[in-house]
Amino acid sequence: MPDGELADDEWHRLHPATPLLRGGLLLIAVGGFLFAQFRERLLDFVIGIADGRGQRGGGPGRDGDPLDWLIRSGYVPLALGALVLLVLVVILLFWLSWRMHTYRVTAELVEVRSGVLFRTHRKARLDRIQGVDIARPVLARLLGAAKFEVQVAGDDANVKLDYLRSRDADELRLEILRLASGVQAAKRASAGGSAGGAGGGGAAGIPGAPATASARLSGFVDDRVQEFLAPELDPNAAPPQSVVEMSAKRLVGSTIASDATLWLLLLIAGSIVTVALSGEFWILFTAVPLVLGFGSYQVRKVIKFLRYTIASTEHGIRVGYGVLATANETIPPGRIHSISVNQSLIWRPFGWWHIRINRAARSGHGGNGNQQQQQNAIVLPVGSRDDALRVLHLLLPGHDADELLPVLASGFGRDRGAGDFTTSPRRAAVLRWFSWRRNGFGYLSDAVLLRRGAIWRELVIVPFARVQSVAASQGPLTRALRLGVVDVHTVQGPISARLGALDVRDAEALFAHVAASVVTAAAGDTTHRWGVAAAAGAPPLVIDRAGAGAGAVSQEGAPASAASAADEPDSADKRVRGEPEERA
């Protein structure tokens, strides 16, 4: 498929198997079940005749069976007709909903229209994209389909394209991200060549429509098999030095040696003690579902991250995972609101670290609410110290590795180190028994580092450009101890950037520095059009008045947002031009 064909301002349809994947399968399952039941009855019926008993001689209790009644009263053809009609209507509805479900990508927006009776029309501005997520559940993978989701800030604001052709999905993502990055058409053409080689892969041989149906079928099967066996991350898609791979041994080990396991063991020990003391054995059984649930959750987590990869691509960080059902997300630069690197005491002997991030978008894939969201925040499930540093380097682009890494590394430890951390005073030991020596803050040129915890070590990194507000607070106890608390507010997520038990003067300094840096960083931030900044070198100040809030606009008639974005340079020009006129 030639490059750029999907993002051409035209309306496109989804994968033809979409109705099947979205709910048609249930229909088939129900049909199959009914058929199986029916076949049994049919068999009974035939055997009954052979026995010379006839259908009326069926066993007791069968009189109420509607099927028997149908056969008795001779409505069989009518019932069959109604059934066929019903199936046809359902198929027609599915087909209609597929026909009516279209999407298009323009230079400014991605739009989806869907629904037969109740039409919905959702648009998202490309410069508001928080990430692009491609998921391939097992069944969809078998059929060569993929779920596609453009993530936008806010709850349930994402634009979903379920399902696309697997290959189209990769290409569409590249296309959307390229448009969103603001790289202009000239550069796009040159980039197209390399991207076609990277993303397309096997696509080259397809055009020139195969003649026979059998050839096409075998081609389809070959494609599926190839896709299934291909590595999760195309080796051409990212430079190899930017990739972190998961070791299965470490993943399993880290899952076993986790806090959750510790709590589980404590719980089991507790219930055993209770049983021993009370002699009531049934208490043990209450723990069984808990253990099973916990076990299956952990096993699922291990399987999910078994083929985990993280890599830096032209358009941001790409995180991929999954063995049978695969998924991968691309997070463009500037969409990471805070980063937490942490390690529990159990992991310390092994030197393992875990990295999570806060993001503005809530992914809906796989449902399962909170748990899903927590997993989506994971950027590195477990990794060595070097892995963690490499991932952090990916997450904090624009830094020299030699400068950045020592600072971060000192964030892992307890000493002042290269980060020059300002730590809590000794009197803070009243509140931070073990961690007062470690509890402190440091700075990068474009981010603040908060280091805390002795048993659960954590380093929180918040880029200044993503800070929403900053607060300093003090209660009666901290006041008596001459301490203060600083809160760096980012979008909601699993990480809270709060640092307590700081010396009052240090807390004031941190507050002042963050408040000042946020303003300058936000003014110079161009990541909503990351490609432009990269191309131009110097980051220009971009005034973006249009998209207040989430950026996803539903309902018809939304081109207004595109229009206002388009005439923005004009209005800015007018303002500039207006000034001399006033003077004259």
Add this chain to the structure above:
Amino acid sequence: MSDTPENPSAASAVDERRLEPVAGDWRRVSPKYLRYDLVSTAIWTVILTFAVTLPWLLSGQRIWGLLLIPVAVFITLVLVLAFTPRRVRAIGYQLRDDDLVLRKGILFHRTVAVPYGRMQLVDVTRGPIERALGLSQLKLVTAAAASNVLIPGLAEADADALRDHLVELAETRRAGL
């Protein structure tokens, strides 16, 4: 509550334990807000005291121990009422060049700075008592739920003017998420 200085700027000089991240002249809320706060606290005092007295009223045998709860609640709320003037005086905000700073609280002090470019929307609301006194409260919403910036007790015209000013500032400094 050992120190109760009348003047907050003197307080920072006197008490170096106090967290005072932003110096300068604070804009105070309308003096009428004190009346509003006193009235609403008094109403709450009555309602809550009555609510916790209910168990005693309803218990047939008049268990006198149950009266301890309403008494405790009443005393707490009267203390809150007594400190209301100081609490209201502690509320202040500043419109700096690039951000808005709000400070609140004496016992539990909090100062928050919100860059204008980070405002997602500005809300002005009036309750029935506030309307009678000609007051409004102004709320800034950012993409972070924790920001929680609420300026109470602004004169109606001031609140509207401040809102328009903030929206204007936010537009010229819009900075995405």
